[in-house]
Every structure is written in C-alpha cells, then in structure tokens.
Amino acid sequence: MKIIAVCGVGIGTSAILKVNAERALERLELTADIDASDLAGIAVAAADAQVILTSSELAPAVRQAIGRSFAEVVEVTNYFDVDEISRLLERSLG
C-alpha cells in the first residue's frame, strides 16, 4: 500500500503531513509506504498509490494532475490533527 502526501513545493508542509500520516497509520495498526511529493511530481508518484493526502486548496490541482489514476484524493484540514488524519485514512483504507 502506498500513500502520497502532496504540497506545492514538496518540502515543509508535505513532510509534516507525511509524519502525521505515519502517526495515524500507527494508531490504526496499518502499514503503508508514505512518500512526500510536490505538485509537479504527483502524476508519476501517484501511479501506484492508493491514497493521496493533500489540502483542500490543492485538491483540484492534484485531481487534474493525476487524471484517471486509481488513487483517492483525501483532503486534510489540520495537518497536525492525527485524529482527523486517522479518521480520513480509516475511511479510505478500511
């Protein structure tokens, strides 16, 4: 299972999202590879991903970039809220 955390530039915010998504997976007792990506690299990164985590601000651009990928785009409001991320991941992966 592969999850991608996306932000505009691929550092900073996507890294925070990756760290907190790892904490959420641990809480859910699930294992997955989580990579961080920038918007420019998302089409390639998403090819074999199940879930793409991003903000609601970037979600439309992500959907456009990945085209007909099987990955589900999940919008996170608070990047530090492990409860929120756990709920979202449980819904997508469960």
Added chain:
Amino acid sequence: MNLPPLPDEAVVIGAHAADWRSAVREAGRALTRSGATRSDYADRMIAVIEEFGAYVVIAPGLALAHARPGRDVLREGLAVVTLAEPVAFGHPHNDPVRVVVGLAVANAEEHVASVANLANVFNDAGAVGRLAHARDATEIRGLLGIEGGAA
C-alpha cells in the same frame, strides 16, 4: 536532529501586518536577519502562495511559510512571527492566521527530522494559541523546545 536554532533575530512578537503578504515578508525578514536566507527568499515564499493558494495555513491560525531550497538559502533556518491582529490568508477553514512560522531548508532531505520535531509541538492543539500569546523569544523557544543559538 533537532529544530534549527531560533535566535532572537528570528522572532517577531506582535507584528502589525496589513495582509498575508506583509505577514510572510515579516517572516522573510526574520530569516534574513538571523542569517539563514538572503532577502530574496521572502519573495519566493510569497510566490509559493500566489501559485498554489493558502494551503500553507496547515492548521487553525498557523501558516508555515516556505519555498523550495535555493541559492538564497544560506543554511537551514526557522523564524516565528506572531501577529498583533490576525490576518486572513484565504484558507477556507484555518483562517485567520495568528502565527507565521517561516522555514528555510538547504536541501529536501535534511529537513525531514526537524519537521518531525515541529509536528511534535503542534500535535498539541493548544500550541498555536500559546505561541500567539508568548511575550518574548525566550517563551517562544520554550514552547518549541529549542535552543537560541548564535545568529
């Protein structure tokens, strides 16, 4: 690896910012004063938001201003700006912003550990409010659990 040092020069308490651009510029000036970046870096942080939107407002009240690594980044750096009046960045859920954290990294790999430390701080939902009300740089450093370091 811990968070980068946060010298007094990298902290601004109660800044008056008319809009999000001047709030980000304040964080850019703090990064430059502390020796982490050249002044151009502020323009690049603003350009990221102009291009991609207010997604940098990653939690209620908190903006993480940053740009890609570049020649204007002299070393990894962190800045904290608290705003006297909250400023709207245009985020649908997390506005208005009370605290701007400026982040500069020299390469994409080195920052992952320090970002994890930042996550530890902000996993506590009360952290943004406490930072917003901090009275000085020492209190900010205490809340973030980091050293002052030489500018």
